[in-house]
Structures are given as C-alpha cells and as structure tokens.
Amino acid sequence: MTAKLRQIDKGQEPERRSHGRLDPSGHVPLYHQIFLILRNRIYGGELSEGDLVPSEQDLTNEFGVSRITAKRALNELAEAGLVVRERGRGTRVVKRPPAPAVTSSIDGWLENISLMGLSTRAQVHDFSYVSAGEEIAQALELEAGAEVQRAVRVRWLDEKPMSYLVTYVPAEIGRQFERADLNAKPLLHLLERAGIDVSSARQTISATLADSEVARALSIHAGAPLIEVRRVVRDRIERPVEYIRVLYRPDLYHFEMSMRRVREESGPRWTATTAPTVPADGG
Numbered sequence: 001m002t003a004k005l006r007q008i009d010k011g012q013e014p015e016r017r018s019h020g021r022l023d024p025s026g027h028v029p030l031y032h033q034i035f036l037i038l039r040n041r042i043y044g045g046e047l048s049e050g051d052l053v054p055s056e057q058d059l060t061n062e063f064g065v066s067r068i069t070a071k072r073a074l075n076e077l078a079e080a081g082l083v084v085r086e087r088g089r090g091t092r093v094v095k096r097p098p099a100p101a102v103t104s105s106i107d108g109w110l111e112n113i114s115l116m117g118l119s120t121r122a123q124v125h126d127f128s129y130v131s132a133g134e135e136i137a138q139a140l141e142l143e144a145g146a147e148v149q150r151a152v153r154v155r156w157l158d159e160k161p162m163s164y165l166v167t168y169v170p171a172e173i174g175r176q177f178e179r180a181d182l183n184a185k186p187l188l189h190l191l192e193r194a195g196i197d198v199s200s201a202r203q204t205i206s207a208t209l210a211d212s213e214v215a216r217a218l219s220i221h222a223g224a225p226l227i228e229v230r231r232v233v234r235d236r237i238e239r240p241v242e243y244i245r246v247l248y249r250p251d252l253y254h255f256e257m258s259m260r261r262v263r264e265e266s267g268p269r270w271t272a273t274t275a276p277t278v279p280a281d282g283g
Helices: 003-009 030-043 056-063 067-079 109-119 134-140 179-184 187-193 212-218
Strands: 083-086 090-093 120-131 147-157 160-170 198-209 225-235 240-248 259-264 267-272
Touching: 030 056, 030 067, 056 067, 067 083, 067 090, 120 179, 134 160, 134 240, 147 179, 160 187, 160 212, 179 187, 187 198, 187 240
Parallel strands: none
Antiparallel strands: 083 090, 120 147, 147 160, 160 240, 198 225, 225 240, 259 267
C-alpha cells in the first residue's frame, strides 16, 4: 500500500495541484480565468505539444467550479488554437509556432517600420476630427479643445489581429493625408511625406485589460491581458506631432532588450546596449 493510499485510509485528501486561484467576485468570468491559467501553463512550458490538458472533471475538482464552466474554459482554449478536443481521447496541446518577437530602437526605427509593413497590414476602423481632451491636449502641448485628427486602426500579423492603435495628430498636420492613406502606409511615413522631420519619441509601457470594443477588434475575450504602449513623437524642434496609444496581444508581440553589466564607483548596474527600445509599430 503506497503512502498516498495510507493518507486516504486516514481520511486525508491527497495533495491537489493548483497553480492559480480564481476570483469569484471579479469582473472576469470564471471560465475565462481558468482559460488564462491553462494558457499560461502552455506558454510557460508546463504543458507541451501532445500533452493531455486536465479534463472537465479535473478542472471541476481543482477549481471548485461547475462542469459547464470547465467545459467552456476548454472550448475557449480550442477556439484559441492551443488545443484539440477529441471525444473519448481528451484534450491535447497542439503544435504552436513561436510567437514573434518584434524589437527595435530609435536607430533604424523607420526602417523597421518598413520591414514590418511587408508582413503586416493595418485596417482603419475610425477616422475623424475631434476636440482634444485634457490628456490629449497635454500630450500634444495644445490648448484644451483644440482640433486633432483621431484614427483607430487594427494591425494584422499572419491573418491574426495583433494590435489596436489609437493615434492623435494636430489638425493642421492631419489635413495633409486622408483615411485611405492610413490604410496603405504607416503614419510615420505619412508625417515624413508631409515634411515633418521626426526626430525623437518618449514612451511608457504598462499592462491593461481588454474592454469589449478592443476585445472584438483583436478577436479576444473582454478582460484578456494586453501590453499597453503610450508614446509622444516629436520633430527636430521638439514639437509634439503624434500621440499614440497601442494595445498589443502579448501572445503575438514581445519586447526584447539587450543589456550589459557595467561597474561604476557607485556599484555595478545593468545598462542597455542600444538606444531605448521603441516598438517597430510606429503608427
């Protein structure tokens, strides 16, 4: 009789594995929380190609949810192309191509945008002129209420929606190109065509969750995690010429940075080996 069976004979439950906790009071449905946990196990290498994913009953036991909830989580994994479900054979992880990692720096920024344009396409969802709210006016150093061009686009990679872009440019610059131009060329190329000498950019990178509108555009579920980038682009005289907010699917977009260890009088520290990283999706 094994130690595990002796534990059961003594009325003790065998240890049950669980790498994630659910939040029943949260805004994200329980089935989607389980989906995210299983997806992390796959991307983290805990579950490899050909491995069996926990069954509906396993998930019911592990997370204390109904079988309907467990089934919906597994169906969502299948819809995401991560597993295949076969009656009588269970749910197995399928072979996945590695997620592309896109890297760039200020050096060669525009050139990287050109290369990215060969493998991606952008589709304009909205194109209009609006009054700048406080955040946009501050970013572009304009008076509150000043007219700006607002464009919403989705960029596709290998027939999958990769990023959701919202850009703002001062109206006098925006009037120099049309909606159709944004469908054909990156915004930075249009700015250069208009005589804007793009020189620098400052950006912040954080994380956020997809709202319903973004979720529909990126073919994901509301509440899914996203990489959020906010960037202000300036010309040679330090005038803001573009403010952009980009939301990336983390399964299709990675940031990478090379670093080296340097020793100084104050002590050792890490430093980037290139200029600050700027994503290739420059608008």
